Amino acid sequence: MTSPSQGNPSTEAAIEELIKGREAATRLGVFLQEATLGKSAIEAFKEVLDSFSRSLSVLDSGQPLKNPAIIGVGGRNQLPSRIVKSKTLDDGYTWRKYGQKEIQSSKFPRAYFRCTHKYDQGCKAIRQVQRSEDDEFIITYMGEHTCREPAMLPHIISPSYLEGSCLISFRSNPTDNRQEAPLPSSFPSYKQECHEEVLSNLSPGSSSSAYVTLSAAYEGSKLMTPLGSTSDHGDVTSGFHSSTSSLHYVGFGTDSFEDIFAFDQDGFLQD
DNA sequence: CTGATTTGACCGAT
DNA sequence: ATCGGTCAAATCAG
Numbered sequence: 563m564t565s566p567s568q569g570n571p572s573t574e575a576a577i578e579e580l581i582k583g584r585e586a587a588t589r590l591g592v593f594l595q596e597a598t599l600g601k602s603a604i605e606a607f608k609e610v611l612d613s614f615s616r617s618l619s620v621l622d623s624g625q626p627l628k629n630p631a632i633i634g635v636g637g638r639n640q641l642p643s644r645i646v647k648s649k650t651l652d653d654g655y656t657w658r659k660y661g662q663k664e665i666q667s668s669k670f671p672r673a674y675f676r677c678t679h680k681y682d683q684g685c686k687a688i689r690q691v692q693r694s695e696d697d698e699f700i701i702t703y704m705g706e707h708t709c710r711e712p713a714m715l716p717h718i719i720s721p722s723y724l725e726g727s728c729l730i731s732f733r734s735n736p737t738d739n740r741q742e743a744p745l746p747s748s749f750p751s752y753k754q755e756c757h758e759e760v761l762s763n764l765s766p767g768s769s770s771s772a773y774v775t776l777s778a779a780y781e782g783s784k785l786m787t788p789l790g791s792t793s794d795h796g797d798v799t800s801g802f803h804s805s806t807s808s809l810h811y812v813g814f815g816t817d818s819f820e821d822i823f824a825f826d827q828d829g830f831l832q833d
Numbered sequence: 834c835t836g837a838t839t840t841g842a843c844c845g846a847t
Numbered sequence: 848a849t850c851g852g853t854c855a856a857a858t859c860a861g
Binding site for chain 1: 849850853854
């Protein structure tokens with residue numbers, strides 16, 4: 563990946579500082595989480611984080627950020643969860659939407675997905691998707707995929723990202739995105755972009771919390787093709803596609819903390 | 834025809 | 848009582 567920041571000492575220094583600042587902010591976020599502060603405090607905190615992230619993005623433009631900042635621990639239930647900000651809903655897995663809800667704290671509805679293989683393979687992974695103000699999606703993944711997604715190529719990102727190698731590369735073809743749309747189809751083209759940032763990574767059990775994402779690989783071997791629409795599991799849906807992307811952990815944790823995202827912008831939902 | 838999405842109802846937690 | 852998450856019937860799409 564080419565990055566303008568590369569080879570530019572001053573820019574890199576700036577990035578370094580920003581990363582430090584962001585880390586400090588995320589640490590602060592943990593306290594904010596524990597202390598029951600007012601919403602304004604949380605909003606302010608969110609702005610700080612956003613600023614760091616934006617600055618980093620600008621300077622870094624695409625370069626994977628190192629030093630992921632992880633805020634918060636543990637989801638509201640036992641499920642390991644992580645929050646990812648992405649421009650695409652494709653993560654290599656097939657999801658089935660089972661609900662959508664207007665959420666009080668954010669003006670955009672939240673869409674609920676469960677793994678397509680919930681019943682045929684007992685996969686417990688679920689995710690919640692919300693649109694953010696920048697035409698991106700805030701995706702909260704909960705639970706681990708225990709399914710053996712045909713389309714997934716065994717590219718498991720181990721918890722190593724906790725050590726700084728937060729690189730998750732995606733890549734595939736945009737096949738069918740519809741099911742990915744958290745809302746009525748008014749999402750223009752969230753498919754061609756593949757930017758992701760892991761806003762948070764929380765895995766209580768940390769053990770096998772490895773989040774799986776597929777990568778470059780399965781191009782050419784689309785095992786996932788809709789088995790003729792006769793498959794018993796018949797849950798072939800979503801598309802997958804991805805592409806190399808850079809992500810940053812900007813993190814924070816619990817679901818409630820999600821309120822930090824006071825997405826304000828129209829357009830998410832609408833038909 | 835089969836499977837996915839939509840959407841209101843239902844339910845549990847707060 | 849309210850809010851968020853899930854269910855499930857109706858509807859849509861391939």
